[in-house]
Amino acid sequence: MAGGHPTLTGSQGKVPSQLNLASPPLIEVRNLKLWYQLQQHKRRSIKEVLLSPRKGLAQVHWALNGVNFQCHEGEALGIVGHNGAGKSTLCLVLAGILTPDSGTVQVRGEVTPLLNFGAGFNRELSGRANAYLYASFLGIPHRVVDRRLDDIIAFSELGNFIDQPMRSYSAGMKARLGFSVASILDPKIMILDESLAPGDLVFKAKSRARMMEMIQHSQLLIVVSHSCALLRQICTHCLWLDHGRTRLFGEAPQVLDAYEKAMGGEEILDLDES
Numbered sequence: 233m234a235g236g237h238p239t240l241t242g243s244q245g246k247v248p249s250q251l252n253l254a255s256p257p258l259i260e261v262r263n264l265k266l267w268y269q270l271q272q273h274k275r276r277s278i279k280e281v282l283l284s285p286r287k288g289l290a291q292v293h294w295a296l297n298g299v300n301f302q303c304h305e306g307e308a309l310g311i312v313g314h315n316g317a318g319k320s321t322l323c324l325v326l327a328g329i330l331t332p333d334s335g336t337v338q339v340r341g342e343v344t345p346l347l348n349f350g351a352g353f354n355r356e357l358s359g360r361a362n363a364y365l366y367a368s369f370l371g372i373p374h375r376v377v378d379r380r381l382d383d384i385i386a387f388s389e390l391g392n393f394i395d396q397p398m399r400s401y402s403a404g405m406k407a408r409l410g411f412s413v414a415s416i417l418d419p420k421i422m423i424l425d426e427s428l429a430p431g432d433l434v435f436k437a438k439s440r441a442r443m444m445e446m447i448q449h450s451q452l453l454i455v456v457s458h459s460c461a462l463l464r465q466i467c468t469h470c471l472w473l474d475h476g477r478t479r480l481f482g483e484a485p486q487v488l489d490a491y492e493k494a495m496g497g498e499e500i501l502d503l504d505e506s
């Protein structure tokens with residue numbers, strides 16, 4: 233994995249100015265903003281509506297409110313931030329699932345988001361049939377699944393359960409099958425939520441190892457994790473989100489040092505590694 237570009241910037245969402253790289257960035261995000269409409273729980277009386285007609289009409293929450301960064305081929309970007317900082321929302325924007333309300337997002341290349349292993353499983357179908365279903369959801373052709381099905385089943389450790397209807401699966405079993413299907417991908421730009429490495433500790437270790445292999449083969453990795461230790465291991469750069477804004481973006485060690493310091497010097501929660 234290449235990397236080591238001198239991109240440390242100050243906070244408040246400034247895009248690095250000293251980048252001098254030959255190829256254009258694979259991802260370029262400038263002043264990205266996105267809001268969610270909040271549910272109006274309380275019914276307003278006619279009097280309240282007449283007194284302040286606009287109040288409550290546009291109850292919005294700015295999940296992203298000024299995000300700036302860029303990534304080049306060969307880099308691995310870690311995204312950190314408190315719960316609700318906007319990490320998942322940013323990944324959904326990069327994957328093209330959500331559209332920004334303002335700012336620009338340029339992505340040069342196909343993005344494979346591994347954010348929810350097993351989304352779209354059908355409870356009544358067998359694990360085997362669901363493997364095909366989920367593969368098509370990820371854009372993996374039928375013939376590739378035909379070729380790799382034995383590997384998928386072996387990796388998932390589901391044994392004879394593979395022909396049972398999915399309603400008989402535990403959440404862990406579903407996640408294992410989902411990850412096993414996704415693991416045959418060879419993505420160029422990969423976005424993954426590391427906390428989704430599924431299963432018990434042994435399977436988690438195995439799926440993390442597989443993720444590492446996929447990272448080696450991808451052109452660009454974007455990973456959301458609460459484990460600074462893991463991010464130090466695999467990332468060249470990090471983006472620290474704070475209430476929807478870029479708090480700091482730059483080389484991984486500097487950003488993670490600053491993030492951990494701000495969090496009181498604690499290793500950010502990673503129960504799996506304790």
Ligand SMILES: Nc1ncnc2c1ncn2[C@@H]1O[C@H](COP(=O)(O)OP(=O)(O)OP(=O)(O)O)[C@@H](O)[C@H]1O
Nearest residue numbers: 268269293295313314315316317318319320321322
């Ligand atoms: N569908 C939604 N409708 C309304 N608000 C939402 C929705 N999804 C997320 N939010 C809000 O947007 C903000 C950003 O959420 P997001 O899930 O992106 O944060 P996160 O950094 O991924 O959090 P976590 O670390 O807890 O997973 C949060 O305040 C969250 O409550």
